[in-house]
Amino acid sequence: MTTVTALPTDSALRELEAEAIEIIREVVAEFDRPALLFSGGKDSAVLLHLARKAVWPAPLGITLLHVDTGHNLQEVLDFRDALVADGGHRLVVAEVEQWLADGRLAERPDGTRNPLQTVPLLDTIVEQKFDALLGGARRDEDRARAKERIFSVRDAFGGWDPRRQRPELWNIYNGRHAPGEHTRVFPISNWTELDVWRYIAAEDVALPSIYYAHDRDVFERAGMLLTPGPWGGPKPGEALQRLRVRYRTVGDGSCTGAVLSTATTVDEVIEEISVSRITERGATRADDRLSEAAMEDRKREGYF
The missing domain is CATH 3.40.50.620 (HUPs)
Incomplete structure (x- = not known):
């Protein structure tokens, strides 16, 4: 417990x-x-x-x-x-x-x-x-x-x-x-x-491993790095490549992308997002790009 x-x-x-x-x-x-x-x-x-x-x-x-x-x-x-x-x-x-x-x-x-x-x-x-x-x-x-x-x-x-x-x-x-x-x-x-993330660091809150940088097979679609899975992909012309990535948010694998990252610790993640100009959903959620609303x-x- x-x-x-x-x-x-x-x-x-x-x-x-x-x-x-x-x-x-x-x-x-x-x-x-x-x-x-x-x-x-x-x-x-x-x-x-x-x-x-x-x-x-x-x-x-x-x-x-x-x-x-x-x-x-x-x-x-x-x-x-x-x-x-x-x-x-x-x-x-x-x-x-x-x-x-x-x-x-x-x-x-x-x-x-x-x-x-x-x-x-x-x-x-x-x-x-x-x-x-x-x-x-x-x-x-x-x-x-x-x-x-x-x-x-x-x-x-x-x-x-x-x-x-x-x-x-x-x-x-x-x-x-x-x-x-x-x-x-x-x-x-x-x-x-x-x-x-600062609260996660202060309270030592456990998270899934994919929130930290790891090597993963991904393909690019509409400017996003997606993982192959039961949702499909890569399609013809979408090259599979192994990159060092992490996830800023998690959800349906068909519309949730990873970001290039070397942040393997909480402190490194905090440093990384401190300089980010895009919210995690704006950067990695294709379903939010369907329309302005x-x-x-x-x-x-x-x-x-």
Whole structure:
């Protein structure tokens, strides 16, 4: 069982951590069946670490939920399962493959399954009767996420309407919702990618190995370095090459790329992203390049 460590010494991180823990405690107190979206990525790993701290020394009574596209990198799935087993957590996995098999979903022509996560997510929320979902989304990732409140009410169809957002003055959060609605909650909304990594360093938060530089077979497509897998590739004309890379974000392998890197430690990663001018999603997520409003369109439909 992972132990809970002391607060980091940096005052800015202390404030961010305190805010996140207060938000998580508010969710535990205000909602009956909360869940925590857990993909095994760095943001969800930090969120789980914070949730453990928020309820310590009690065990975490929040279900973990992962929408698995079937195109996730194996290293991330192995890390997810090991962390869940170590913490004794309850994990619910909504597999996109099941929705494809029974006809509730159909494969997209471009082969990416990231946009297909919305329907399994919403169906599972209804099936499990979740009334709040804790997520690791941050405002610095995308303009649409920058527009969303920390407590974001979703309608009975899981949709997000920016015009229905509630004011959050003096850290007062309103989780009231009508029958059939639920609330998405983002405790690390005010964090940046650099904050996340500095917190990982301060708290020694474990991550999948692919977040650090390693040698990997990749091919280039639309300016991104993708890994071969069940999602396809390389196509004719896409040369496979072995490069030293790491991932800044994880997700569906068909649309999540790696970046060239020599950063093999947390400190080296922090140094690397300190000079980066592109967010991790902007640099490595093809699904966000579909249109200027790609993320907002998906969020309106019920996406994370």
